[in-house]
Amino acid sequence: MNSFRFARSALRARPSVFSMPVQRRGYAEAVSDKIKLSLTLPHQTIFNSTGVVQVNIPAESGEMGVLANHVPSIEQLKPGLVEVMEEGGASKKFFLSGGFAVVQPDSQLSINAVEGYPLEQFSADAVRAQVAEAQKVAGGNGSEQDIAEAKIELEVLETLQSLLK
Numbered sequence: 001m002n003s004f005r006f007a008r009s010a011l012r013a014r015p016s017v018f019s020m021p022v023q024r025r026g027y028a029e030a031v032s033d034k035i036k037l038s039l040t041l042p043h044q045t046i047f048n049s050t051g052v053v054q055v056n057i058p059a060e061s062g063e064m065g066v067l068a069n070h071v072p073s074i075e076q077l078k079p080g081l082v083e084v085m086e087e088g089g090a091s092k093k094f095f096l097s098g099g100f101a102v103v104q105p106d107s108q109l110s111i112n113a114v115e116g117y118p119l120e121q122f123s124a125d126a127v128r129a130q131v132a133e134a135q136k137v138a139g140g141n142g143s144e145q146d147i148a149e150a151k152i153e154l155e156v157l158e159t160l161q162s163l164l165k
Contacts, residue, residue, distance in 0.1 A: 033068045036108045037084060039094060041116055046094065047084065055109055056083040057101050068107040075101045079156040081119065081163050082111060093119040095163065097156055124164040131157045 037055055039047035055066045058080025077099045084092045099113030134157055137150035 034087070034107065035066065035068050035070075036106075037111070038109070039082065039084075039111045039113075039116065041113055046116055046118075047092065049084075049086065051087045052084055052109075053087060054085040055111075056081075056085075057111065058082070058096070059101070066101075066103055066109055070103050070107070070109075072105045073103045075103075077101055077111070077113065079159045082116075095119050095122065095160055119163065122160060122164055124161070127157060127161050127164060131161055 034050060035052040035055060036050045037047065037052045038045060057064050057066065057075065058078050059075040060078050064075065077096060079097050082094045082096055094116050096113040097115040099111060102110045131154065134150050134154040138147055138154050
């Protein structure tokens with residue numbers, strides 16, 4: 001018996017342990033149209049708000065927009081732009097090197113990344129210079145590890161460069 005079938009049979013054997021309350025929403029209940037967003041790095045939280053209308057994320061499966069009451073999911077993020085649209089039409093943009101986004105049933109969105117910065121903190125000229133340097137290392141005669149690291153750096157920098165144009 002494979003492990004998946006075993007897990008399913010365990011669920012059937014003890015349904016009271018794993019049962020989830022059924023969530024229903026009636027017409028009389030007020031439904032929030034806002035997202036509670038937390039954008040967190042290992043060493044700090046760079047954005048935290050309860051008044052977010054929409055968040056666009058660079059998921060591995062494709063660009064994705066998250067609104068209030070979105071279907072719960074976990075998405076792996078590729079390097080790219082996270083755009084946060086707040087009440088009143090204001091928008092904040094952050095560049096993330098990758099990470100994960102967790103959409104929870106109660107309109108909570110947690111984005112966890114290793115690195116992330118507001119987009120306006122980047123200089124197009126500095127990024128262009130870093131791309132040139134990474135291309136030299138990636139196409140050079142260095143060690144396998146140096147070349148692999150340069151290729152990863154190049155992927156992130158080229159994505160950033162395309163956003164700054």
